[in-house]
Amino acid sequence: MPAPQHKPTDEQQNAIDLFTGGRNTVIDALAGSGKTSTLQMIAHQAGRRRGLYAAFNKAIALDAGRKFQGTTVTAKTVHSLAFAQFGAPMRDRLGNKRPVQWSEKARILGINDRYLLPPDHGSLTGAVSRQQLVGMATNTVKAYMQSTAEHITGDLVELIPSLAGLKEKYEVQLRETVAAFAERYWDDLTRPDGQLRYDHGAYFKQFALSRPTLPYDFIMLDEAQDSDPLTVQIISEQTSAQVVTVGDAYQSIYGWRGATNAMDSFNGDHAALTLSFRFGDQIADYANRWLDLLGGHLRLRGMPGFKSSVWRTEKRVPEAILTRTNAGAIWEIVRCQDESLSTGIAGESKAKEIRDLARAAVDLQERGATDHPELSAFNTWPDAVEYAQSDEGEDLRPLVDVIEKYTARKVVRAVEACVPTENAEVTVSTAHVSKGLEWIQVRIAEDFHPPRQKKGVVQPMPSEEARLAYVASTRAQRHLDPRGFEWLDEYLASGGWVEGNPGGASAAPVVSGETVHVGEVTTSAAAPHAH
Template sequence: MNHRPTDEQAAVIDAFTAADRPTIVVQAGAGCGKSSTLKMAAKAQPARRGAYVAYNKALAAEAKRDFPGTVDCRTAHSLAFGPVGRHYIDRIKGPRVPAKAAAEALGINSPVELAPDLAPLSPITLARMVMAMVGRFLNSADQEPGVQHLEPIDAYTHTENAELAAYLVKYARKAWDDLQLTRGGKLQCTHDVYLKIYQLSRPRMPVDYVLLDEAQDLSPVMASLFHFQDHAQRIMVGDSAQAIYGFRGAIDAMSKFQADQRLTLSQSFRFGPAIATEANRWLDLLRAPLRLRGYEPAGSSLAALAEPDAILCRSNAGAIAQLVDAVRSGRRAALVGGGDDLIRLAEAAMDLMAGRGTAHPELLAFKTWAQVQEHAALDDASGSLKVLVKLVDDHGPEELIRVVSTLVDEQHADVIISTGHRAKGREWDRVRIGADFREPRRDRLTGRALWRRDELMLAYVAVTRARRVLDRGGLAWLDDYDRGPVQGPETWLTTAVREHPDAILADQPDPYGLDDVDELAGIGSDYRTDPAERIAAVAAIAPEYVRPVEPKPAAVVSPFAPAPRKPRCACAHLQLVHVDETRACRACSCRAYAEAREAVPA
């Protein structure tokens, strides 16, 4: 992009070059030239050495071509390779370690049966789960593997998952000990291992400033590395409205970072005013700090498209439905991300239908496909499991395999199909929105729309992938809803407290810090449904409505009391009760977690 900097870009450059070297957060909307702005800022300070940290190799390579030579453009793994990673290259390039060998190396010799009606977990399956725990630890900011790194099995209860985590954590720590060895280790070493070792060393880059891109979706290990560079000027750039990977453990570091200055880039160069106006409707609902301005010379329109370049769907199930339609109409289709995951799902479903069991990570606890269907029908089943079941039941495993086999490369496709998540960072001239984007539920008392923040962000990402023509398709229902802000706890929880002041006790645990409460206020009121979580939010947001009272006898249950049948804790990833930094439980009934720690704080 070659143009004079906009006023907003000039403000970023001026802040970057200021004598006091402020830390800066830049909220940059879709297509608003954030990379170009960083490049102009770096060129304005040729005497200073900097580092540009990108989340993937392609971005780093592109930046290396565009930035001046005084800026070292790297991925985090590249930064870690020199001081740490080069010592692990032989292990990384070594032969693949099968799960059976991993189980033997870890000493996992016996199966585990937690629920008699479900399939026992074999040593091979347990070894895979241990290595998955280690993988989540490697992407965290934690000091060692812990029970919180187990991804709960959907078929198990909270208590059963707690018991499993307590059992596996010792093997996860044993695996981590093995992976830190430069020689003689028995387990499969990956690039994430040396990045984690590098992060634990609290490194300080020998530069004057650090530029961090795509900061709205950072792994905690990356955020930790950036935090350590407090000797240098730090500039964080991204778009909090596109923070759509929280379900993978990513965090919006921009909202947490204590910056001296917060600036915005709102002039989009990707599309014209029509698409910018549509995007702003979603930013209104998100209460985002900016509104986009379309680029007049680009031009854009909202129109129905019979033959779009790309179709963007909310879910994998929606993407497969579009793929089936494309195949039936004789159009060559490409699926962003490929179809390998779908083939593995179809094969796992066929195994379960035949009563053979499966090692598929989301289905391994089930003995039959009927069990999977039964569990997916429960209200508390995970959304991902419901999608898997819908895919198989709607199309059949054989049909899934057949349809996936027809996929072509993108350069040979008549249409490209993607989920909104996989489309992030991409753009096409003509985009149609798939039909599976969900309308919001309505509050039963007020009738107001209950907007979910994650759904709003995904919709914003989807509509901003179009350059010339946007077919709103599955998001056109927005016209039927009021354009008020996301309803958060500031509007309805305070009313609840006024009506039930005795429900808040003086010793009510507060699981949120003040920063978290501010973020919570922007989330739809159906996002946090546990009554005790609502109370804690009100306690911080509206303390004027909180008065201490004597706790009621145990036999009297407050209308806001948490349901005792589902004890929760931070270890189970459902933070009902905040715990100390060891994350051992001390205020709920998940004793198995506490027993997994050497010491439980008093």
């Protein structure tokens, strides 16, 4: 692919200069600020040096492969490198999806009896069952595979809640016992003739433990803020390669699956991309409120000449509606179809998740049971309805409300009637899935909520929730309907803040930074493209 069709901005040129100078480079790239085109520009300056574009997932790697055609850069996931070395030889075991029952695991691990505690143990229970020992050993191996630890130790063991209060000396002994079982588990996993279920996490951990030297002259790690600890370790240890990491610390939204805000984990000279090619000043100003609340040191600037707007409107049909939860997505899907709007769901795996949740609601209503994790705790549909009315159940409330209004069967039919997003009038997406996407007009759904007070005391907003709001607020190119965040001013006025930044931000609007001139930008102001 040819080089991007515009001259680099001053910020992009600074990043290019750092790269051509041979230094490791950390690029802080705010939303829509042209990080992909910047990496393409860097690739075109690499000469004959071999480069790796380390992608977050396979879909991104395939897309990047097209974008870096004509350069010396190969696009792959780090997991694919690990698979080639450690996963492929275990392909037969990797494909075995047969679940191993806890009793069979106990036999393999040599857990032949329960673990008895001394009479003065101090905990809620005096014994740990074989099944509980198997569970703790399994979870310890999972923790080990996600960590950078060289060896399995008692520090990785998470004790079951019933052991709360266990005296320290007995806790240490139990942790050592569980760690020993976990070592047997790991030993079985890594043997070709092992009996336990081998998975992708196992070969990735083996790859990291092998301290690989990747055969590239330079490495570009995209979406670095979402890197898991093992990826950070692998890339950071490539001392023979120049490393360019790019990402936005304020788009780190996957902490729930082990990712960390990893931008600070990489050493190098810093460059910043703050000029958004996606939207104008009004949307930039709104997004900057979230950056201000997060204590960010950078601020977005809208593209000169791009018109954008931020207000609640009923007159426009949004191109996309962004929700906080799957339940909220179901509500929006049914509501849109009730208005005769063809509706699509962003993300193939997310669409399946949403269909499964809708079908689980039918099972709960009609059979009184479901194994779906969001509903499995309830024995009857009225139990779910009662829970949804509590403060703790607010995430489930949209699903309950839409089913109470339309019936579960109609909800399932509506979800199954969704069309491909390219054929839809409205795309419904969770905010997590929306990351990396953009639409002309975006509405924020009303299943985002401020933190609940505890005994009348205002609680801080989790920083990951504020980062998710920043992601959602930066998906629109022309118009943002922020109705789902209309509670923000009242929350701030009552003393609310984002954790980690108790100084917080006032409820006053944030003004964008200096106006800049962008030389010979050929991107159409009428229809900006993703950068």
